[in-house]
Amino acid sequence: MPDNINNNNNDDEFERYCYMCRRPESETGKLIGMAENLYICPDCLQKAFNSLSNNNFQFMDFSKFPGFDNMNTFMNMNNIPNSQKVKKRKEKDESSEDTDKKDEDDFANLTLDKIPAPHKIKEMLDEYVIGQEYAKKVISVAVYNHYKRVLTNTMDDIEIEKSNMLMIGPTGSGKTYMVKTIAKLLNVPLAITDATSLTEAGYIGDDVESILSKLLAVAGNDVEKAEKGIVFIDEIDKLAKKKETHSRDVSGEAVQQGLLKILEGADVEVPVGSGSKNAMTPTTVMNTRNILFICGGAFPDLEEIITNRLTKMSSIGFGAELRDTYENDPQILSKVTNEDLRAFGMIPEFIGRLPVIYTLQSLDKDMYVKILKEPKNAILKQYKKLLALDEVDLQFDDSAYEAIADLAMERNTGARALRSIIEEFMLDIMYQIPRDDSIGCVVITGDYINKKGSPIIKLRGTDI
Template sequence: MSDENKKDNNLDHNEENNKNKYEEICYICRRPESKAGKMIHIPGNICICQSCMQKTFDTMNNGNNPYMDMSALNPAMMGFMMQQDIPNRQKIKKKVEEPDKKAEEKEKVTEKAIDIKKLPAPHIIKASLDEFVIGQNHAKKVISVAVYNHYKRVAKLKDTEHPLMEDVDIEKSNMLMIGPTGSGKTYLVKTLARLLNVPLAITDATSLTEAGYIGDDVESVLSKLLAAADNDVEKAEQGIVFIDEIDKIAKKKSTNNRDVSGESVQQGLLKLLEGSDVEVPVGATSKNAMVPLTTINTKNILFICGGAFPDLDKIIKARLNKQSSIGFSADLKDKYDDDPNLLQKVAVDDLREFGMIPEFLGRLPVVYSLESLTKDMLTKILIEPKNAILKQYKKLLALDEVDLNFDQGALEAIAEKAMEKKTGARALRAIIEEFMLDIMYEIPKDDSIGRVTITRDYIEKKGAPMIEMRGSFKTPMLTQKG
């Protein structure tokens, strides 16, 4: 071997020895490998220790990392722009973004500020509800007053300098709405949400379970309210939550299994109804490591609970029949058998016997019942509300240039059939869909039809509707099957 080759081998050997003498250093914490442990190599000849890598992943999962904003990265680092062009780009970006930020801040200020003078009075709220909901005057009065007082209370709480707010602390009054199925509990609240420009969330209690079990936690109730407020915490803290099917979380009377969807859910809802700081997942209904959390104070959130409470009338009847005794002034045992509005005589003891715990009922001080729908109310529901069912079908046939009419006998026949089904206003659409099927199928066939009149005989399957041609020639048509 020549001398030159020996020198080259010696140099290579010396370089390897020099490399072995130096330790690798973490790019983030600057600790050597002897202290930080084994290094992780990433492209670009960069070494990162395992602890710094784990911290990086935890920061990314929290979702609050400002460095994850790709728009804030230096384009020159990504190879998209020359370094000397960056100042010009930043100036242009500032000019575009600053007006938008100011506009957004102004919008937020106007949305969050509650002006007591612009709040509609209870009689105005009830008048608006009267246009969509038939009957239920007592329920509409209660909910109108509750919403008005709720936002008046929130507005006064913000005005700490008001002389009337110095000595008196106004508490909220949560409500419990009881009514038979189809009486309009959910529809009443949905209509209220459409009329008022307030964040309102409608949720269902049937999916709620105790924490740690399959199903939604009680915090998911507030998750929907936060979503309705566009993830604005301050706006959500002034909202309204309607929990439907609240009777489904009643305490089970005879069961040997753990009651994870009954009494335990009532216990979990206590802190929400009373008012406390609750951690709520943003953009999801359950807490996990990948979902950010925010804190909501429920002190100013109005809760409205509603349920049909089946068989509650039997409990009320048993309580009222205890007053029966022997003698001339005794009440008959069957006195309340045919009372359609027996639920209006409900007492707190009846609800406790049904399965609601006293702590839960104590946080719902306002308890009221909805009336059972009568034949006259069902007839008005068909034609009077703004979005009445018959108005919807008239609009559908009007698109085919056909006038749809219902005589009084037909309206009464539909209401009578709905009373037989005992499902309230929900039965109306099922009945109308049945007899309108043939009409909606046959009408588009003949362009000469100008008017269709639905009669009682057609509803009772004894005849046919009256068809008026465009030349004013009337003849019965469209025989119905069955």
């Protein structure tokens, strides 16, 4: 057996596993050492003895079989990669709190006085996310309250329940980007998963516990750290109940039902380093009580459901509101209710576990222009930096911003359209500039974006 297999193993950091049931020692109790690096829990050992006594089996001599001449090598538990091992839980000792704090990372050192207030969180989001003022305010308050609840841990007579969130907004409006940004600002573990791959247990696809497996992996297989993280489930609208179907809905309603206990808070058996449970995958138990779940989705055709509800409620006569009033409302999603989500196909129990529901606005032309100019990591700033490495100054005039925004609105795919548009007109520029050392400045105009002209090229040392 190569020596490098065992180089990354650390018995002081990871727990030992039962060779038979793959459960860690913290769940099985004291493991029994059978051979070098081979451990079996009392339950599995008792089952083995019962099976042998009932069937009159005799112990087999593995040395007579080819390839099994070294029992210790064949059953070497160190062959389990660290990605499938769980770090040991730290014992809480009041006398050694000061020593433990020195060894903890930034997340573990997160205290109540270090959590930014909601207005501070929103100010930080403003530097990266354009618009969506209401959504940023809601997520700032929800995250702040959640970590106050987790860090104070004062659950006496009044128990504070967590506030999972449902984020509704058109594609490209910044749902995923907002969650990524807030997790980065607070330095907390964040797992982003896609609901489209989830299926009911026993069917091809990922089990619902796989979302916790991803969070555990992001936290470095540290269960305590993962139990205070954030999970963002994207494309949650794809789990809507299938209408007019007579087959089992294994990827829709069944997944919603499977997520209920995870969202609410329960002890969940999670496969370590895998998307589904099987006999050869180690598992551990995670408590989801302090994990904040944020679900997001575009919910196509939800606008029509809202419009139908509002028009039914409107009166009939000369003073009645016309259907066109709602159909032309760009912010119709902000009027969503639980009734609309039920009509879309979300079951009531699932909606009830997402008490904070808010919407993101669709982007207009002014917002597109601001997205191009203002964020810290705006895409145009990225290209300016790329050309600056070639000692070339990249500039955009006002007509270029307007032209890019117009094209993005035509494509109707949100902020994602901006990068594809910019990639198209920057291709020739990025290709030609390294060939000519005399170019000192490139000015992008609206005519060039609309394919009616060329960019303005200025040579080094001149204004021409």
